[in-house]
Amino acid sequence: MSLLEASREQLRRIPFLSRRRLGHFIDxxxxxxxxxxxxxxxxxxxxxxxxxxxxxxAADVDAAxxxxxxxxxxxxxxxxxxADREAxxxxxxxxxxxxxxxxxxxxxxxxxxxxxVARRIDVGGGAELVRYMAGWATKLEGQTLDNSISIPGPQxxxxxxxxxxxxxAAIVPWNFPLAIALWKIAPAxxxxxxxxxxxxxxxxxxxxxxxxxxxxxxxxxxxxxxxTGTGATAGAALAAHPGIAKVSFTGSTATGKRVGHAAVDxxxxxTLELGGKSxxxxxxxxxxxxxxQGICTGIFxxxxxxxxxxxxxxxxxxxxxxxxxxxxxxxxxxxIGSGFDPQTELGPLVSRRHFDRVMDxxxxxxxxxxxxxxxxxRALEGGWFVEPTIFADAPARAAVVREEVFGPVLVxxxxxxxxxxxxxxxxxxxxxxxxxxxxxxxxxxRIVPRLQAGTVWVNAHNVLxxxxxxxxxxxSGTGRDLGRAxxxxxxxxxxxxxxx
Ligand code: TXE
Numbered sequence: 001m002s003l004l005e006a007s008r009e010q011l012r013r014i015p016f017l018s019r020r021r022l023g024h025f026i027d028x029x030x031x032x033x034x035x036x037x038x039x040x041x042x043x044x045x046x047x048x049x050x051x052x053x054x055x056x057x058a059a060d061v062d063a064a065x066x067x068x069x070x071x072x073x074x075x076x077x078x079x080x081x082x083a084d085r086e087a088x089x090x091x092x093x094x095x096x097x098x099x100x101x102x103x104x105x106x107x108x109x110x111x112x113x114x115x116x117v118a119r120r121i122d123v124g125g126g127a128e129l130v131r132y133m134a135g136w137a138t139k140l141e142g143q144t145l146d147n148s149i150s151i152p153g154p155q156x157x158x159x160x161x162x163x164x165x166x167x168x169a170a171i172v173p174w175n176f177p178l179a180i181a182l183w184k185i186a187p188a189x190x191x192x193x194x195x196x197x198x199x200x201x202x203x204x205x206x207x208x209x210x211x212x213x214x215x216x217x218x219x220x221x222x223x224x225x226x227x228t229g230t231g232a233t234a235g236a237a238l239a240a241h242p243g244i245a246k247v248s249f250t251g252s253t254a255t256g257k258r259v260g261h262a263a264v265d266x267x268x269x270x271t272l273e274l275g276g277k278s279x280x281x282x283x284x285x286x287x288x289x290x291x292x293q294g295i296c297t298g299i300f301x302x303x304x305x306x307x308x309x310x311x312x313x314x315x316x317x318x319x320x321x322x323x324x325x326x327x328x329x330x331x332x333x334x335x336i337g338s339g340f341d342p343q344t345e346l347g348p349l350v351s352r353r354h355f356d357r358v359m360d361x362x363x364x365x366x367x368x369x370x371x372x373x374x375x376x377x378r379a380l381e382g383g384w385f386v387e388p389t390i391f392a393d394a395p396a397r398a399a400v401v402r403e404e405v406f407g408p409v410l411v412x413x414x415x416x417x418x419x420x421x422x423x424x425x426x427x428x429x430x431x432x433x434x435x436x437x438x439x440x441x442x443x444x445x446r447i448v449p450r451l452q453a454g455t456v457w458v459n460a461h462n463v464l465x466x467x468x469x470x471x472x473x474x475x476s477g478t479g480r481d482l483g484r485a486x487x488x489x490x491x492x493x494x495x496x497x498x499x500x
Pocket of ligand 1: 198
C-alpha cells in the first residue's frame with residue numbers, strides 16, 4: 001500500500017474527522033471561530049489535507065477564558081471534593097486508553113509520528129500520567145508550623161494551605177500534542193484549576209478530541225476549553241490575557257521568552273519548558289553496544305523532534321572511531337516510511353517548514369567543514385523525510401553544534417579528559433538534559449552534579465517517568481512538568497496565622 005493510500009484509509013476510519021471543519025471547544029460545545037477562518041491540517045507523510053481547524057482570534061480566546069473563569073468560580077466547581085476530581089481524572093485516564101486507536105491514528109496523521117510510538121507514549125504514557133495526577137488531587141497538603149511569634153497575649157496557630165491558582169492556560173507544541181496537553185491539563189485539574197488549551201496550529205486534532213473525553217469523564221463544560229489557531233494570534237492573546245492566572249508553555253526558547261514577557265505584565269505565573277541541545281558524554285569504559293543503541297534512540301526517536309534529544313555526542317578518544325562505526329551502521333539500517341507501517345523506524349518531519357529548517361542546518365554544517373559520517377539527504381519523495389544523519393569534526397561554533405536542530409541530526413566530538421567533556425557539555429545556553437555513559441558508578445556520581453541540566457541520565461537517554469519532574473536549567477526554561485512539582489505549580493501557597 002502506498003503512503004497516500006495508507007493515510008486515506010486511516011482518514012476514512014476516524015468518525016471524528018468526518019466533520020472536516022473543526023471549531024473551537026468552548027464551554028462544552030463546538031464553536032465556529034468568530035472571524036470564520038480555518039487553517040489546514042496536513043499529513044506530513046503525504047501532504048494530504050486531513051481537516052481544517054478554527055483560526056482563533058483574541059475574541060475566541062476571550063470566550064474561552066470567560067467560560068473557564070465562570071466554571072472556576074461556580075459553586076458547583078468549588079464544591080467538588082478532591083476525591084471527586086480524582087475520580088473524574090481516573091475516568092479520563094480510562095477514556096484516553098479506551099480511545100487509544102483513534103487518538104494514536106490522529107497523532108500519526110497530523111504529526112507523522114509512528115503509530116506504535118503514539119500508542120505507547122502519547123496514549124499509554126498519557127493515560128498513566130492522568131492516573132498519576134488523579135492521585136495528587138487527594139494528596140495536596142499544607143503544613144502546620146511551629147512558630148516563634150513573640151507578641152504577648154494569644155497563642156498563635158500557623159499553617160499553610162495549597163489553593164488552586166485559578167484559570168490556567170496550556171500552550172502546547174506539535175511534537176507530542178496529546179501527551180504534553182495531558183502533562184498540563186491533568187495536574188491543573190488535580191489542583192482544582194480550569195484550563196484553556198491552545199494546541200499547535202499544525203497538530204490541533206487530538207486536543208479537540210481530548211476536550212470531548214474530558215466532558216465524558218464527568219468534568220463540566222468549561223473545565224477544559226480548546227482554542228485552536230496560530231501562536232502569533234491565539235497563543236499571544238492567551239499568554240497576555242489578564243484572566244489567566246498561570247500559563248504552562250512548552251515550545252521554543254524564543255517563543256517561551258515572549259510568553260514569559262506577556263505573562264509578567266499581569267503577574268501571571270508561568271512554567272516554560274523550552275528547547276535543548278542535550279549532551280551525551282561517553283567515557284572509554286562504557287559498553288559501546290549499549291551506548292550505540294541508547295544514542296540512536298536518544299537522537300532518532302520521533303525523528304529527533306524531542307526537546308531532550310541527545311543531539312551532542314562527546315566521546316572519549318580511544319573509543320570514538322569504534323562508536324561512530326556502530327552508530328553509522330545502526331543509522332543506515334533504519335527503515336524510513338509511513339508512521340502507519342509497523343516496520344517503519346523513522347517517519348517524516350512535522351511540516352515542510354520544519355523540513356526546510358533541518359535541511360538548512362545540514363547544508364550549513366557541510367559548508368562549515370563538518371564531515372558527514374552518514375545521511376544528510378532527503379529521503380523518499382512526497383513527504384518531509386530526512387535521513388538519519390551523523391556529523392563529525394563540526395567546528396565548535398557551528399550552528400549545528402550550538403543550536404537546537406530538532407531533527408535526526410547528531411554531532412559527534414572526541415575528548416581526552418573528563419574535565420574537558422564537562423566543560424563542553426555545559427558550554428551551551430541550554431540546560432534541559434544530559435546523559436553520562438560509563439561502567440564506573442564513581443565516575444558517574446562525580447559527573448552528575450557538575451552538569452547544568454534539569455535531568456541527567458546514566459547509561460540511558462530520553463527515559464521519562466511521570467513522577468520525575470522535567471524542566472530546564474538556563475535558557476531551557478523555568479518550572480517543571482510532571483511529578484509533584486507540576487501539580488504544585490498550579491497552586492498558590494497561602495500562609496495562615498491565627499491568634500487563638
Ligand atoms: O515552536 P513555538 P515552533 C523548538 C524546536 C523547533 C522550534 C520551532 O527547535 O524547531 O521550537 O517550533 C505557540 N505566544 N521546539 O515554531 O513557536 C504555537 O502556536 C504564545 C521545542 O512550532 O515555540 C505552539 O502552540 N504562543 C519544543 C507553541 O507556541 C505562541 C517543542 C509552540 O510553538 C506564540 C516544539 C506566541 N507569541 C518546538 N508563538 C520542546 N521544548 O519540546 C507561537 N506560539
